[in-house]
Amino acid sequence: MKKFRKFLLAEVGIEFKACLYFFAFLFFYCMYRITQGSFQADMIVMAEMILATYVMGYVQVYLLKNFEESDHLGAFELLASIGCSLVYAGLSFLLSWFDRKWLPGVLFFGYAMLCYVSIFMIYYVRRHWDTEELNLELEAFKKAQKTKE
Numbered sequence: 001m002k003k004f005r006k007f008l009l010a011e012v013g014i015e016f017k018a019c020l021y022f023f024a025f026l027f028f029y030c031m032y033r034i035t036q037g038s039f040q041a042d043m044i045v046m047a048e049m050i051l052a053t054y055v056m057g058y059v060q061v062y063l064l065k066n067f068e069e070s071d072h073l074g075a076f077e078l079l080a081s082i083g084c085s086l087v088y089a090g091l092s093f094l095l096s097w098f099d100r101k102w103l104p105g106v107l108f109f110g111y112a113m114l115c116y117v118s119i120f121m122i123y124y125v126r127r128h129w130d131t132e133e134l135n136l137e138l139e140a141f142k143k144a145q146k147t148k149e
Contacts, residue, residue: 014057021053024115029097032104048095056084068116069123077120085112
């Protein structure tokens with residue numbers, strides 16, 4: 001049962017990552033389309049983006065040690081962020097998300113890096129707040145136990 005629970009938690013995490021990155025990348029894509037004078041988005045591009053974020057989610061969780069949820073931003077986490085951002089930028093060029101233009105591709109790489117750093121910081125702050133909350137609950141529990149005695 002523990003293995004199934006661990007697997008299920010990983011799957012939920014991958015689902016969350018895929019949705020989070022897809023939304024961020026879709027926003028960038030839509031802003032690109034608007035700057036090109038179009039208010040229409042290509043469904044194929046969106047399908048490619050969601051597929052890419054799911055595959056990358058599995059890579060991040062199972063091969064890259066879930067690096068965005070790490071306790072510190074070290075060399076491995078930075079290299080993993082750069083590598084994943086390069087993969088996304090490469091896919092954007094290969095699959096013509098931004099009409100194979102170099103400037104939007106380079107900007108997309110920077111945007112993906114910003115997403116990784118932001119998400120790392122969100123997990124870091126969340127973990128810090130969760131730790132504070134658990135410590136407060138532990139103190140309250142200890143006080144309740146002392147009053148019972």
